[in-house]
Amino acid sequence: MPREFYSRDTATVARALLGCELVHQTDDDLRVGRIVEVEAYLGAHDLAAHSSKGLTPRTATMFGPPGHAYVYLIYGLHHCMNVVTEPEGHGAAVLIRALAPVGPLPGRTAGPGLLCKAMGIDRRHNGLDLLGETLYLRAGPAVRPSQVVSRPRIGVDYAGAWARRLLRFYLKGEPDVSRP
DNA sequence: AGGATGATATCC
DNA sequence: GATATCATCCTC
Numbered sequence: 001m002p003r004e005f006y007s008r009d010t011a012t013v014a015r016a017l018l019g020c021e022l023v024h025q026t027d028d029d030l031r032v033g034r035i036v037e038v039e040a041y042l043g044a045h046d047l048a049a050h051s052s053k054g055l056t057p058r059t060a061t062m063f064g065p066p067g068h069a070y071v072y073l074i075y076g077l078h079h080c081m082n083v084v085t086e087p088e089g090h091g092a093a094v095l096i097r098a099l100a101p102v103g104p105l106p107g108r109t110a111g112p113g114l115l116c117k118a119m120g121i122d123r124r125h126n127g128l129d130l131l132g133e134t135l136y137l138r139a140g141p142a143v144r145p146s147q148v149v150s151r152p153r154i155g156v157d158y159a160g161a162w163a164r165r166l167l168r169f170y171l172k173g174e175p176d177v178s179r180p
Numbered sequence: 181a182g183g184a185t186g187a188t189a190t191c192c
Numbered sequence: 193g194a195t196a197t198c199a200t201c202c203t204c
Contacts, residue, residue: 053189
């Protein structure tokens with residue numbers, strides 16, 4: 001997808017990412033999954049977003065230019081992958097929460113930590129430009145707007161009213177959605 | 181319901 | 193330098 005795809009409004013990008021294919025060219029093979037679940041983190045004003053803590057070494061990627069990968073380690077065990085959105089400096093991103101495998105993948109992909117493990121994505125990919133050759137997104141089968149379900153985001157109860165915003169999106173009936 | 185397991189932010 | 197807190201997953 002071109003840079004302008006990512007620089008738009010974050011909730012719009014989140015919905016548009018559903019159905020897109022995430023591709024990782026590893027040293028050994030090509031791993032592909034179709035995005036079926038995402039969450040939008042709107043920016044520094046969004047109390048559920050890491051960027052609400054301000055510009056720190058960790059959040060620098062989030063405040064960087066759109067179309068880059070923001071990958072971090074959570075609970076000391078699992079990696080989560082995001083796509084940076086909006087113009088540089090905004091601090092917004094979309095968390096990829098679940099994939100439907102396209103071709104064989106080692107392990108399950110229903111959940112942000114699981115999909116990173118199956119796709120071979122980790123902290124080394126943080127800051128990587130998604131318009132490159134190794135990790136990128138491409139258009140997938142068309143998605144009807146009526147297939148998109150909106151729900152509150154998961155695991156952000158600390159964020160008060162922001163936790164109740166409908167910023168999690170997934171494809172209706174997809175078996176790989178982490179929490180239907 | 182609870183434990184694993186390490187980076188990060190936020191205090192001293 | 194210590195400590196509380198995680199945008200999770202697995203097992204009981």
